[in-house]
Amino acid sequence: MFSVCRQFYFSKVTFVALPSKYQRALHHESKHKIEKIKLREPFAVVAGNLPKTALNGEQAFNFLNDDAKVFIHGGAATPTILISEFYNYVMAKKLKNISAYHIHTEGPFPIINPEASSHVRSVSLFTGSNCRDPIKSGRADYVPIFLSEIPLLFRRNIIKLDLALLNISPPDVNGYCSLGPSVDVTRAAIESAKHLVGQINPSLPVTSGDAHVHISNFTSIIHGDMPCHFMNPRQMTEVEDKIGALIADNLIDDGATLQTGIGAIPDSVLDKLSNHRNLGVHTEMFSDGIIKLVENGVITNANKVVRPGKVVTSFVIGTENVFKFLHDNPLIGESLQLNFYCCFYKVFQINFIEY
Amino acid sequence: MFSVCRQFYFSKVTFVALPSKYQRALHHESKHKIEKIKLREPFAVVAGNLPKTALNGEQAFNFLNDDAKVFIHGGAATPTILISEFYNYVMAKKLKNISAYHIHTEGPFPIINPEASSHVRSVSLFTGSNCRDPIKSGRADYVPIFLSEIPLLFRRNIIKLDLALLNISPPDVNGYCSLGPSVDVTRAAIESAKHLVGQINPSLPVTSGDAHVHISNFTSIIHGDMPCHFMNPRQMTEVEDKIGALIADNLIDDGATLQTGIGAIPDSVLDKLSNHRNLGVHTEMFSDGIIKLVENGVITNANKVVRPGKVVTSFVIGTENVFKFLHDNPLIGESLQLNFYCCFYKVFQINFIEY
Numbered sequence: 001m002f003s004v005c006r007q008f009y010f011s012k013v014t015f016v017a018l019p020s021k022y023q024r025a026l027h028h029e030s031k032h033k034i035e036k037i038k039l040r041e042p043f044a045v046v047a048g049n050l051p052k053t054a055l056n057g058e059q060a061f062n063f064l065n066d067d068a069k070v071f072i073h074g075g076a077a078t079p080t081i082l083i084s085e086f087y088n089y090v091m092a093k094k095l096k097n098i099s100a101y102h103i104h105t106e107g108p109f110p111i112i113n114p115e116a117s118s119h120v121r122s123v124s125l126f127t128g129s130n131c132r133d134p135i136k137s138g139r140a141d142y143v144p145i146f147l148s149e150i151p152l153l154f155r156r157n158i159i160k161l162d163l164a165l166l167n168i169s170p171p172d173v174n175g176y177c178s179l180g181p182s183v184d185v186t187r188a189a190i191e192s193a194k195h196l197v198g199q200i201n202p203s204l205p206v207t208s209g210d211a212h213v214h215i216s217n218f219t220s221i222i223h224g225d226m227p228c229h230f231m232n233p234r235q236m237t238e239v240e241d242k243i244g245a246l247i248a249d250n251l252i253d254d255g256a257t258l259q260t261g262i263g264a265i266p267d268s269v270l271d272k273l274s275n276h277r278n279l280g281v282h283t284e285m286f287s288d289g290i291i292k293l294v295e296n297g298v299i300t301n302a303n304k305v306v307r308p309g310k311v312v313t314s315f316v317i318g319t320e321n322v323f324k325f326l327h328d329n330p331l332i333g334e335s336l337q338l339n340f341y342c343c344f345y346k347v348f349q350i351n352f353i354e355y
Numbered sequence: 356m357f358s359v360c361r362q363f364y365f366s367k368v369t370f371v372a373l374p375s376k377y378q379r380a381l382h383h384e385s386k387h388k389i390e391k392i393k394l395r396e397p398f399a400v401v402a403g404n405l406p407k408t409a410l411n412g413e414q415a416f417n418f419l420n421d422d423a424k425v426f427i428h429g430g431a432a433t434p435t436i437l438i439s440e441f442y443n444y445v446m447a448k449k450l451k452n453i454s455a456y457h458i459h460t461e462g463p464f465p466i467i468n469p470e471a472s473s474h475v476r477s478v479s480l481f482t483g484s485n486c487r488d489p490i491k492s493g494r495a496d497y498v499p500i501f502l503s504e505i506p507l508l509f510r511r512n513i514i515k516l517d518l519a520l521l522n523i524s525p526p527d528v529n530g531y532c533s534l535g536p537s538v539d540v541t542r543a544a545i546e547s548a549k550h551l552v553g554q555i556n557p558s559l560p561v562t563s564g565d566a567h568v569h570i571s572n573f574t575s576i577i578h579g580d581m582p583c584h585f586m587n588p589r590q591m592t593e594v595e596d597k598i599g600a601l602i603a604d605n606l607i608d609d610g611a612t613l614q615t616g617i618g619a620i621p622d623s624v625l626d627k628l629s630n631h632r633n634l635g636v637h638t639e640m641f642s643d644g645i646i647k648l649v650e651n652g653v654i655t656n657a658n659k660v661v662r663p664g665k666v667v668t669s670f671v672i673g674t675e676n677v678f679k680f681l682h683d684n685p686l687i688g689e690s691l692q693l694n695f696y697c698c699f700y701k702v703f704q705i706n707f708i709e710y
Contacts (some may be wrong), residue, residue, distance in 0.1 A: 044662060047651045176684075296402045300396045300399035302396035302399060
C-alpha cells in the first residue's frame with residue numbers, strides 16, 4: 001500500500017478547535033459502525049408532505065432564525081443560485097450568528113463578503129478555493145478533520161443542523177431527487193438537518209447508490225438550472241508524467257483497487273494504466289481519468305470484495321465529460337461509507353501534496 | 356425471530372443427488388465469502404466486443420454443441436420467446452444431452468415436452484409450477500438445494516455452464532442492460548457461463564443494484580418484446596386474514612427488517628402493518644404488498660445496518676402494479692447477497708408452507 005497524504009499550506013489559518021469532549025465523541029467507536037440517531041432516512045417517503053415551491057429566498061427561508069446552523073452542499077454541486085437567495089435573505093432580515101458549514105465549495109460564495117461578517121460565518125470542514133483567502137485573513141473559519149469523520153459531527157449532534165441547502169435533480173416519477181456529483185458528507189447532513197431546501201436543477205447529473213432523497217423530505221424548493229462547477233484539466237508537466245509512469249509501472253499490480261484524490265499525480269497515474277487488467281475503483285473521488293479505463297475494459301472491479309463490479313465514489317469533479325459519464329450510469333454507486341479499505345485486495349491510494 | 360419454512364410436497368419426486376464431494380464443496384466456507392473464480396464481471400466492458408443481432412435461434416445458437424449445460428433466467432423474467440428459439444434449435448439440430456438449469460420458471464416451457472426427452476433435460480434448482488408435473492412423472496429433474504447456495508454451483512464450476520439465456524432490457528446510453536425483476540442466482544450464472552444470449556425486451560422493468568450486465572458480454576441477442584410473467588393476487592381466506600393480523604399485532608415490532616416469501620400469509624401480514632413505524636425490507640422476494648407501505652411511509656429502512664434506506668430484494672413477482680413500481684426506482688436494490696441476516700436488527704422472516 002502506498003499513500004501520499006494530502007497536506008495544505010496556509011500562511012494564516014484560523015483553526016476552530018472542537019472542545020475535547022467532542023474530539024473523544026468523534027474518535028470513540030467511529031470505525032465500522034453506522035450511527036443510528038437521525039431525524040430522517042433520505043430514501044423514505046414522508047407521507048402527506050410536499051415542499052413549498054418558492055420563487056425567492058423570502059419565501060424559501062421564512063422559518064429561519066438567528067443562531068441557525070446551516071449546511072451547504074459542496075464540490076461540483078455547490079448550489080450557487082440557492083446560496084445567493086440564502087445570502088440575500090440573511091442580509092435582508094439582518095439575521096445574527098448564522099454558521100454555514102461546508103466542504104470544498106466552488107464558485108461565487110457571498111457569505112464570505114466582509115459586509116456579512118456580523119450576520120453569517122463560513123466554516124470550512126474541507127476548504128474549497130473560494131474560502132482559502134477569507135480563512136487566511138481571518139474572515140472565515142476552518143476545522144481540521146478527516147473527511148470520513150465529518151458525518152459524525154452531524155449524526156451525533158455535535159453540530160446540530162437546522163438547515164441543509166442542496167442542489168438536486170428534479171424528482172423522478174417516484175419522487176426521488178438525486179444529489180448529483182456530491183454525496184460525500186451531504187447524506188449525513190440530510191439525515192440530521194431539521195429543514196431541507198433544494199435548488200431543483202435539471203442540469204445536475206442523476207447519480208445512484210446512496211445519492212437519492214425523496215422530495216417529501218423538503219421544506220421548500222427553488223427552481224435553478226445551472227451546470228456543474230467544473231475543473232479544467234491541467235497540462236501535465238514532464239516531471240508529473242514521469243512520476244505517474246513510475247508509479248503505474250512499479251507499484252500498481254493487476255487486480256488492485258484504486259483510491260484517487262484530486263490533482264496532477266492521480267491524473268498522471270491513471271493515464272499510464274491502459275495495459276493493466278482488472279483494476280477496481282473504490283474512492284474518495286474521481287475525475288475524467290477513469291473514463292477511458294472503464295471504456296477499454298481495464299477497470300472491471302472484478303476483484304473487489306465490497307460492492308464488486310461497481311465503481312464506488314463519494315464525489316466527482318472534472319470536466320463536462322465526467323459529468324456526462326456520471327449521469328444515469330448504473331456502474332457508479334455513490335456513497336460515503338469509505339472507511340473500510342481493510343476489506344479490499346491490494347488497495348492503492350493516490351493522493352497528492354499541495355504546496 | 357420467527358420463521359415458517361417453505362416445504363414442498365411431491366408425490367413422485369425425482370431427486371438428483373449431487374456427488375458427496377460436491378456437497379462438501381458447497382458447504383465448506385460457504386458463508387460470508389464471495390467466490391473469486393469467474394469468467395466475467397457483468398458490469399465490465401469487454402472492449403471491442405458487440406453481440407451478433409440474430410433473427411432466430413439458427414443464428415443465435417450456432418456455437419452450441421452436444422452435452423452443453425445451459426442456464427435459463429426465471430421467475431417473472433422467464434424469457435419465453437428465447438426459450439422457444441432455443442428449443443427449436445436444439446430439436447432441429449438434434450443436439451444430444453443438453454441440460455437446462457433454472458429456478459422458478461413461468462409460462463410455456465417446451466423443453467419438458469415428451470418428444471424432447473432424448474435431446475434436452477430440465478433440471479429445476481427451485482421448482483416453478485410449469486415443472487412440477489414433469490418432475491412427478493420422471494420427465495424432468497429436481498435438485499433440492501438452498502437458494503443461497505445455487506450461485507456456488509456455478510461459481511465453483513460444480514455445474515460448468517456453457518450458456519445462459521437471459522431476458523434483458525435494451526442497452527442504455529452506456530450499454531447497460533438490466534435483468535429486470537429476477538437477479539437472484541442469475542448474476543452468478545452470468546459470471547460463469549461461457550456464452551450469454553439475450554432476449555432484448557423493452558417491456559422489462561429496469562432495475563438497479565447488481566441487476567446490470569454490459570451488452571459487450573453477450574454472444575448474441577434476439578429482439579423479443581413481452582410483458583413480465585405476472586402472479587394474480589389471491590383472494591384471502593378468513594383464516595389467512597386472521598393469521599396475518601395475529602402475526603402483525605403480536606410478533607412484528609416497529610423498526611423490524613422483513614424477509615418475505617411468496618403466498619397468502621406474507622400478503623396478509625403486509626396488509627396489516629399500516630400502523631407500524633420504520634420497517635425495513637431485505638428479502639428473498641417481494642410482491643404488491645410492500646407498495647402501500649412504502650407510499651405511506653411505514654417502510655423507511657431507517658434501522659437497517661446493511662444497505663440502510665434501501666429495499667433490497669433478490670427477485671420480484673406480482674401484478675402489473677409491482678413491475679411498474681419496480682421500474683427505474685432508486686429505492687430498490689436487487690442483489691443475491693442475502694445470507695447475512697445476522698447483521699440486522701430484529702429480522703422477521705415470513706414464508707409459508709405449501710400443501
